[in-house]
Amino acid sequence: MENILFIIFDVFNFGWVAFLWWFTIRNYNTLPEKIPVHMDLDGNPDRFGGRIYAFLMPVLATVFYVVFTYATRHPEGTNFPVEITDQNKHAQFLIMKIFMRVLFTFLMLMFINNQDYMIRRSTDENAKPKISIATTILSVIAFLPILLVIINLFK
16 A cells, blocks of 8 residues: 555656646747746845746756655665664655655645746746745745654654
8 A cells, every 4th residue: 555655646746747847848938038047035036047947947856856766766775864773664764755755745846836936927027926935945944843753753
């Protein structure tokens, strides 16, 4: 059952990557030559670049997907905040596999939100992000202490 859930999660996460590529390619021709490539925490663009930078998020998402997938398939090669023993090995590897998949989902939601905002902001200076950039970053950061508590419960 555990493997079936992981496969479903992996397909779901791959779907996020595919959606990001589709969304970017679909909107690429509508972008002006100069687009915002970096925003501050308030959502105001502070750096601009050519429209080829629209592919930065999909490329990063693909790289992260490959790295996260490799790490979840080979957990013995990753670092853990606790010593791995024969007694805690299964629990720690399971926690790591779940954490990596959930973290990737958070990252993809952040990437898709940023890509959507960048594309909308390119053509409309009054556009606002659907979810604030600070909220997306804090949601990923807030996830880490929860993970550390869970890991320490299963030392």
